[in-house]
Amino acid sequence: MSGSGGLEHTEQFLQAEGLYSEYKIFIGQFEALDRIEASARSMLVIQTFCYELETRQEVMKAVTRLYTASQTDFQRALFCSWIALVSARHFSLSLNNQRLLFFGGLLQDIGKYVVDNSVARFISNLNGNKIPIYGQHDLEDAHPLLSSSFIEHQFPDEDKLKDLVLHHHARADGTGYPNFVVESQLGLDDQILIVANEINDRLDHLGGYADFYLTLPYLKLAGMMYFSKVQQSMHRMLTGLLAPPDGAEQSRVCSAGALAASSSHALRNKERSAILKQCVDSLLAFSSELIPYDFDIVVRGIRSNIARLVFLMNESGLSQESAFRPEDDLSEQERSELDEMFGALPECLYKFKYYLDYLKGAKQFEVCDSGLKQASDAVRQCLFAFDRAASF
Numbered sequence: 393m394s395g396s397g398g399l400e401h402t403e404q405f406l407q408a409e410g411l412y413s414e415y416k417i418f419i420g421q422f423e424a425l426d427r428i429e430a431s432a433r434s435m436l437v438i439q440t441f442c443y444e445l446e447t448r449q450e451v452m453k454a455v456t457r458l459y460t461a462s463q464t465d466f467q468r469a470l471f472c473s474w475i476a477l478v479s480a481r482h483f484s485l486s487l488n489n490q491r492l493l494f495f496g497g498l499l500q501d502i503g504k505y506v507v508d509n510s511v512a513r514f515i516s517n518l519n520g521n522k523i524p525i526y527g528q529h530d531l532e533d534a535h536p537l538l539s540s541s542f543i544e545h546q547f548p549d550e551d552k553l554k555d556l557v558l559h560h561h562a563r564a565d566g567t568g569y570p571n572f573v574v575e576s577q578l579g580l581d582d583q584i585l586i587v588a589n590e591i592n593d594r595l596d597h598l599g600g601y602a603d604f605y606l607t608l609p610y611l612k613l614a615g616m617m618y619f620s621k622v623q624q625s626m627h628r629m630l631t632g633l634l635a636p637p638d639g640a641e642q643s644r645v646c647s648a649g650a651l652a653a654s655s656s657h658a659l660r661n662k663e664r665s666a667i668l669k670q671c672v673d674s675l676l677a678f679s680s681e682l683i684p685y686d687f688d689i690v691v692r693g694i695r696s697n698i699a700r701l702v703f704l705m706n707e708s709g710l711s712q713e714s715a716f717r718p719e720d721d722l723s724e725q726e727r728s729e730l731d732e733m734f735g736a737l738p739e740c741l742y743k744f745k746y747y748l749d750y751l752k753g754a755k756q757f758e759v760c761d762s763g764l765k766q767a768s769d770a771v772r773q774c775l776f777a778f779d780r781a782a783s784f
């Protein structure tokens with residue numbers, strides 16, 4: 393027996409067929425994923441990629457460690473690699489780009505299990521963590537860098553794969569990992585893998601892969617603010633595939649947006665719009681007070697998100713009270729679309745709540761207290777109006 397815990401015995405770590413079976417089982421157990429796969433027809437390609445990985449023993453050992461150490465991370469790897477591959481095929485990317493995205497999704501988290509934690513803490517101290525946001529996967533380490541380093545050794549000629557893995561928790565506003573990497577520095581492939589991870593974050597929060605349909609309203613809203621090409625394209629693809637087939641199904645999978653919006657159903661659209669406009673105006677005023685502190689990563693993040701929110705409001709017309717026709721004139725579909733959009737807003741607003749709470753706690757900013765309080769109150773009022781689960 394070697395010091396590697398027996399993993400050198402080929403029968404003791406995953407082989408191509410075993411890994412391929414994991415994909416089939418994972419996708420097959422969730423109706424929503426199964427429906428997407430029935431259209432994407434990616435299983436044959438996945439099988440080919442699994443056989444390529446089988447020729448790389450160290451990589452298969454690392455995948456096996458992930459498989460045995462954390463079911464959550466292994467399922468994330470299966471989901472992200474698969475949905476990134478499906479998206480790549482939807483975008484008609486080359487077979488090699490499909491391959492890199494698939495490998496990137498599968499191997500993105502192996503850095504958590506290939507070295508000891510003290511190394512991760514050391515790197516984290518040097519580079520900083522991803523800023524945790526409500527409802528999203530929080531990072532306690534610098535595993536993208538560790539995973540990327542592993543890739544560099546195992547795939548020395550695949551610079552793009554190394555970069556994909558390094559950036560898989562980057563954020564459009566620069567507050568992800570690595571810090572200060574923003575949307576303009578991230579290519580289409582990077583964005584596909586990041587969005588795959590963000591969808592997985594949301595599914596974690598919602599309760600699992602069976603509720604995939606519930607992510608669609610926010611995907612639509614977020615697609616107006618950042619990574620637009622990827623999110624809008626994925627939203628179109630998924631909406632077509634996950635659309636409930638009949639009325640009964642519709643009620644079973646009613647969207648998170650519609651669910652949250654039902655809490656404010658008593659509010660008419662004009663009232664919802666007025667509350668939202670007040671919130672956006674307060675955030676915009678506060679943003680200008682933050683200009684002197686734009687060197688700070690969180691300040692830059694909140695200012696960037698405020699600008700995107702204003703753009704979203706202008707694009708969608710949600711905060712233009714005067715644009716709304718009398719409620720009775722709206723068709724069922726228009727009413728439903730408005731409910732979805734308003735219902736998806738809380739996830740966006742919780743991000744602002746997190747940023748504002750951070751600024752309150754950060755003593756290094758001489759931020760105008762009244763501006764901060766006004767912005768915080770406006771966000772809270774919006775959350776009360778749009779999210780019946782809000783409690784603070």
Ligand SMILES: [Fe+2]
Pocket residue numbers: 500501535536560561
């Ligand atoms: Fe990760």
